Amino acid sequence: MTQTAGQGSGSDVRATAFVARYVGDVVVTMDEDRRVYQPGVLDVVDGRVAWVGAATDAPAAAAVERRIGGLLMPGLVNAHGHSPMTLLRGAGDGLPLARWLSEAIWPREARLTPDDVWWGTQLGCAELLRAGVTTTCELYLHSRAVADAVLAAGIRCVLTPGVFDLPGAGPDSTWQRCLEDAAQLHRELDGRDGRLVVGLGPHSAYTLPSEGLTAVAEVAAQLDALVHVHLAETSAEDDVVRARHGCGAPEALARTGILDCRVLAAHAVWVTDDELDLFARHGVAIAHCPQSNAKLGSGIARVPAMLARGLRVGIGTDGPASNDNLDLWEELRLAPLLARAAACDASALGTVDALRLATSGGAAALGLDCGSLVPGRVADFVRVELEDAAFVPARSHAELLTLLVWAASSRLVTDVWVAGRQLVSDGVCRSVDEARARREVAVRSQRLAGG
Ligand SMILES: [Zn+2]
Structure with a gap:
């Protein structure tokens, strides 16, 4: 798979808005052309993708840059x-x-x-x-x-x-x-x-x-x-x-x-x-x-x-x-x-x-505009840990996608964003009190079962 130039939504957006820039070892876009960038950059403005592409092509922007490594892909x-x-x-x-x-x-x-x-x-x-x-x-x-x-x-x-x-x-x-x-x-x-x-x-x-x-x-x-x-x-x-x-x-x-x-x-x-x-x-x-x-x-x-x-x-x-x-x-x-x-x-x-x-x-x-990392679409994305046996060897982008399906699993998802807002970090869901939810569900399930 060839690397292609990145796609942007215009410099005006980046010049006038706060940009959150994420740099990953790999960015899998799931766009029409199945573009994969290695390493790749994902710019997010106001909860939407503003730019995605190869790190070497990334435009100058007033961005807060997070070099988070791993594989970034749509949620x-x-x-x-x-x-x-x-x-x-x-x-x-x-x-x-x-x-x-x-x-x-x-x-x-x-x-x-x-x-x-x-x-x-x-x-x-x-x-x-x-x-x-x-x-x-x-x-x-x-x-x-x-x-x-x-x-x-x-x-x-x-x-x-x-x-x-x-x-x-x-x-x-x-x-x-x-x-x-x-x-x-x-x-x-x-x-x-x-x-x-x-x-x-x-x-x-x-x-x-x-x-x-x-x-x-x-x-x-x-x-x-x-x-x-x-x-x-x-x-x-x-x-x-x-x-x-x-x-x-x-x-x-x-x-x-x-x-x-x-x-x-x-x-x-x-x-x-x-x-x-x-x-x-x-x-x-x-x-x-x-x-x-x-x-x-x-x-x-x-x-x-x-x-x-x-x-x-x-x-x-x-x-x-x-x-x-x-x-x-x-x-x-x-x-x-x-x-x-x-x-x-x-x-x-x-x-x-x-x-x-x-x-x-x-x-x-x-009928939603999520599911791919394309400028203008909502910034719903996840980071997958690449430092794992599941991704060895991956000698090409095609092999990497193969391993993503056949060898990876949810245990390698470390971070998750919805509309640019991070909800999971280091594998922990930050937006839900999960321990309390487990307790509540366990007790309520007993009642529902009639027990
Ligand atoms: Zn059903």
Whole structure:
């Protein structure tokens, strides 16, 4: 890979604004041309990338320079998660999805309070940030508490309040009430701190009636909000969807107008070629959750077929009760591993393609301007320690990226910034009281389990 000249957004910005300059041994941009600079410089102004390029080309600037070494790269983007489920971690192991939900998850969720969800989200944010995840797309209950917790933690978040009738949670938890609350939250908090985007999270076609999906589509169109929905996660859910809607889930979403919105579909494991073509026509984005799908025995989504159709694809941890952690580096490896194993083809999903899923691909799926280190984009980035056996030998930029996917892991993430603000240093999350969050979640989990 050749080194190319750096990219700037103009000298005026640097001349007039405070510049934080970071000098790394390597800067991996994940831009369109896969540029890698060694050594590289990243200039940050007002929370955005002002310049990135080779250290030798760095422009003169009134900068505070930090020579931090290591590898700098965009923060990872978690395209599908339920981080408050740290409260339910480990519940229902060994059950298939339908029984896992009805026997282990929904009874606990019916007992949740907003305070529980706040602490569960705080712990989830700390875990995500320490793993180098700077953006997370969340779908859950008690969404105001989720919003408060992610804003306090400093992480970037696409929050899509869950819309469905939660079994056993009483008359206040109808899909109609959920939808009203979600629309209200959008009006109040969308765009807050430049880090929070509020969409809508209709849980799935199997937990909502057709009129519910139609109502979500109408509200989403009014608000121009992202619609985040579970879709075709297991083969078994198809029977339930057909009984409820008279057709499969993709068709049900199309008939009710959901697919005319901006849609992020989580899982999409059990979809036909025709259904993938339908998604391509409607610009549906996919959140691929390989580890959750493997743990629940749901199957392997056909990511190469999605990418071949030009679909935007990101990767997600799903909730920590079906994973059971929030370490997106594991998905970064598992996505190409499963794609290659399923196809018996080592070229089924390339290394850089996998990195794209975890960074710029996830950002595109969510409609955000993070996921790559390009002037003008938000300065969400992480430092990875290079002084480790995982990076020996790395004789070229191509080999370095290979080792980043196959040999590195979240244990090598030392520092994390969101919008230019450092949230993790020396491997410790500074924006969350993680010890307290662990204690709170441990005690509250006991109550939720009915124990
Ligand atoms: Zn999910």
